[in-house]
Amino acid sequence: PRNAPMFGPGGRAYVYRSYGLHWCMNVTCGLVGHGAAVLLRALQPLQGDALMLRRRLQPLRNKQPPATAYVARRLAVGPGNLCVAMAVASHHNDADLLRGPLRIVCDPKRVRGEVVATTRVGISIAQEVPWRFLLANNPHVSKAPSPARAS
Template sequence: MPHALPLIPADIDFTAAAHEVARRLIGVTLLIDGVGGRIVETEAYDQLDPASHTFGGPTARNAAMFGPPGCAYVYRSYGLHWCVNTVCREAGHGAGVLLRAIEPTHGLDTMRERRGLQDVRLLCAGPGRLAQALGIDARLNGKPLHLPPFALLQIAAAGQPAPQVAAGPRIGISKAADVPWRFGEKGSRFLSRPFDLAAKGPG
């Protein structure tokens, strides 16, 4: 069911460092053709980071990640699943934020049909699941996130507290595995994987 509160365009500065953008995206609503929900888990990557696709410089695959900030970088993971990143920093730098999980709020029937399951907690819990549920593929690579079919929105509710954010190591990488650049909403049921209970975040 769509959120009952009004939505306004999210004011995210994508020229900032990837780990800052990754934290700020928690709680922002992502829609693609009206389907999506609240971002609850992200991971940051930077050109100077050996775990990043851009660490070795530009290639045909990662070219969009060197493009203008605020665009999508879409790629296949292990040749199987599409994943989507938001491009950060200045053009030419090569930084981005992997969207790992959202809390589905809009277009649940469409997401269930695409994923072939009913459990709302599993529709978008993981970057590949998220992309499948939202219909993300190569056609969206390099597209601006502030233009259709994308929409990045904030819930407009007076006095609503900002989400509490946990931080911890990224998932499924062997290089720079201890860098705490995975961020998630504390207590969310929709994460791809729980955070360590000792994970720190702003109060």
């Protein structure tokens, strides 16, 4: 099934289309056989901004210049935009995010701000569960959080 990577080892990509339109990427985080993954809702670009902007603007070629400024401010804000900016698509499904060419690296020296837990967004069940983790007051967050609690 399409969600098979979710039941594999942690540190893998689970990539799927949301409503048949936008790619979304999750990072698997559970034990083998127990489906668990975290949706990547946004990222703060630390390098490669120009390439991300070109990727994001490609589908908007016929839009007015204000669209360019808006996209530049929100390069990888939202799960679909993140995937466009990073060129994530179906071929990344089940990719090793710890050792592959597309990888997640934890560098505490680059994290500036307090990590907080807030309620989840974009879902209809268990919205009140504080399983959304983000940097407080970070402009690259996908949606303004509800009152945050330190995690």
